[in-house]
Amino acid sequence: MLASFRREAIGGLVLLLATLPVHAATIEVTIERLSFQPSSITATAGDTIRWVNKDVMAHTATAADGFDVLIPPHQAMTTVVSQVGAIDYYCRFHPNMRGRIDVQPQ
Numbered sequence: 001m002l003a004s005f006r007r008e009a010i011g012g013l014v015l016l017l018a019t020l021p022v023h024a025a026t027i028e029v030t031i032e033r034l035s036f037q038p039s040s041i042t043a044t045a046g047d048t049i050r051w052v053n054k055d056v057m058a059h060t061a062t063a064a065d066g067f068d069v070l071i072p073p074h075q076a077m078t079t080v081v082s083q084v085g086a087i088d089y090y091c092r093f094h095p096n097m098r099g100r101i102d103v104q105p106q
Contacts, residue, residue, distance in 0.1 A: 025043070026047070027041055028051075029061075030052050031059050031071060034097055041100075044104050048078050049080075051071045053076065057073055058093065059071050060093060062091065067089075086101070086102050087101040
């Protein structure tokens, strides 16, 4: 009887842990000297991307079918990625600045 109770308790604990929300991460990308660093990152759906602009000019992080984030000089801005797959992005003001986010499922 005790063994049966333990199995049920462990089963309940596993079910509880499986339903707990997954905590999203914040991934930082630095913008410095007209470059996204790192230029390629891997994220999980629901993660926050935080761009930190260390340049003296404004930049954007712009995805063709997604976000368009304006990042003023010496400031940071964020966006949450939700769509699984590869996201290529660039700066509208400096199109040679390019980055990539590979978004994995939760």
